Amino acid sequence: MTETASGIRTRFAPSPTGFLHIGGARTTLFNWLFARRHKGVFVLRIEDTDEARSTAESVDAILESIRWLGCDWDEGPLDAESDRGPFSPYYQMKRLEHYDKYLRQLLEEGKAYRCYCSKEELDAMRRLAQLEKRPPRYDGRCRLLTERQGRDLEASGRKPSLRFRMPEEGATLVPDLIRGEVSFENRLQQDFVIRKTTGGPTYNFACVVDDHLMRISHVIRGDEHLPNTPSQLQLYRALGWQPPLFAHLSMIMGPDGGKLSKRHGATSVLEYKQQGFLPQALRNYLALLGWSTTDSQQLFSPEELIERFDLAGCQKNPATFDPVKLAWMNGEYIRKTPVPELVRQAEPFLKTAGLASAEGPALERTVALEQEKYKRLADIPGLIEFFYKPVEYTPKAMDKVLRTTGTKETLGGLAERLSRLSPFEEKALESEIRGFCAERGLKAGQVFHPLRAAVTGRTEGPTLFLMLEVMGREMVVSRLRKTIDALG
Ligand code: GLU
Numbered sequence: 001m002t003e004t005a006s007g008i009r010t011r012f013a014p015s016p017t018g019f020l021h022i023g024g025a026r027t028t029l030f031n032w033l034f035a036r037r038h039k040g041v042f043v044l045r046i047e048d049t050d051e052a053r054s055t056a057e058s059v060d061a062i063l064e065s066i067r068w069l070g071c072d073w074d075e076g077p078l079d080a081e082s083d084r085g086p087f088s089p090y091y092q093m094k095r096l097e098h099y100d101k102y103l104r105q106l107l108e109e110g111k112a113y114r115c116y117c118s119k120e121e122l123d124a125m126r127r128l129a130q131l132e133k134r135p136p137r138y139d140g141r142c143r144l145l146t147e148r149q150g151r152d153l154e155a156s157g158r159k160p161s162l163r164f165r166m167p168e169e170g171a172t173l174v175p176d177l178i179r180g181e182v183s184f185e186n187r188l189q190q191d192f193v194i195r196k197t198t199g200g201p202t203y204n205f206a207c208v209v210d211d212h213l214m215r216i217s218h219v220i221r222g223d224e225h226l227p228n229t230p231s232q233l234q235l236y237r238a239l240g241w242q243p244p245l246f247a248h249l250s251m252i253m254g255p256d257g258g259k260l261s262k263r264h265g266a267t268s269v270l271e272y273k274q275q276g277f278l279p280q281a282l283r284n285y286l287a288l289l290g291w292s293t294t295d296s297q298q299l300f301s302p303e304e305l306i307e308r309f310d311l312a313g314c315q316k317n318p319a320t321f322d323p324v325k326l327a328w329m330n331g332e333y334i335r336k337t338p339v340p341e342l343v344r345q346a347e348p349f350l351k352t353a354g355l356a357s358a359e360g361p362a363l364e365r366t367v368a369l370e371q372e373k374y375k376r377l378a379d380i381p382g383l384i385e386f387f388y389k390p391v392e393y394t395p396k397a398m399d400k401v402l403r404t405t406g407t408k409e410t411l412g413g414l415a416e417r418l419s420r421l422s423p424f425e426e427k428a429l430e431s432e433i434r435g436f437c438a439e440r441g442l443k444a445g446q447v448f449h450p451l452r453a454a455v456t457g458r459t460e461g462p463t464l465f466l467m468l469e470v471m472g473r474e475m476v477v478s479r480l481r482k483t484i485d486a487l488g
Contacts, residue, residue, distance in 0.1 A: 008040025016058035019268035044076030114160035137190035172230035276377025353381030369462035
């Protein structure tokens, strides 16, 4: 058994019905940080009870996303089929015997009952409630069925679900570590289904059984689950179990104040990976979605995040997902990354752009030139490809800069001087080119701009003299001559 001194055990319990989205990633991170901070255990559990919508591909994508984020788990799946840990299996559909045991117990103790209502009857009940402007809830009509009536209904082909008998009076108090105590009136709750007609457990039931059996100490999850918590607390009570502590994380809104969704841009973690966000940057950003330190620190090293994270810093007000801030933060992390490491991380993007093994200056030198500018790894190829591909002049470079009087002569003079310059280094290049300007009575701009346009095809780019050094004499001179030819 994995026991730690703190006894703290958290879990992330995704339903594998799609990708891991920003909200789920934030929940994962908070559970992971809390466990790491307190030297506890972080568990991953796959809640695949929705058989129609759960897929192995989704399990794979979720595991890949969490691994990429760097939130390693101590117990849980290794892949879409196997797992590891003292409470294995960590797939709910492999744990049916546990649920059956407690379903039987609740039934025998009269705390649950069989419901034979058909889908049509339940739909009608809902519509009537809507018409009468009541909250749609099951009216409890099967509570009083006798065993005999039940047998008859079964004989007529009806398959029962099991419902939990909720208390009808009073209130269920949810003690929440972020919101304080939240009270739910029991008369507004319903006898919820704990076993479906197909025989499988529902989320609310399986979740309680597993959190208990897996000795989860803190349930940290999105606040869309807050309305489930009174039902779950009543189950704990009915089963005679001590409930875990709950912390419901605030909702995440898009920049326009609506609930975060596709229309605000990428929402799945793997899309951020594909766009070239660094996992440590996304982690830092997600940590601040609903959590802050009293001094409002923004950038945290991985160790600092673990050290400083606490539920006391979590807020109940909605958090706003701000893609501009995320891009800024990613840029900060890119700037802090040592260049060899940055080149390694950017390799998939360089490969796609055909630059990974292209002939030309060392990638470490070209990538370093514009390190200040990258917001995403995907920005890198576009800013350095001119080193590796034949020059293509932008219309602005050609018409505004190169096709101007005297430019051909200037480029010719430069080609001549630079072909003899040694060493071909930043400082020497600068004094040579400035000397050239003075000799010809040209302003710096009359030389620097055409020079840049001629060797890169662009009007903007890295700092000029260092860029020329990185290109090397041969490339610079041959590009100058090609441009002179292109000017006719
Ligand atoms: N399977 C649930 C979900 O994906 C987990 C809810 C919980 O954390 O209790 O939303």
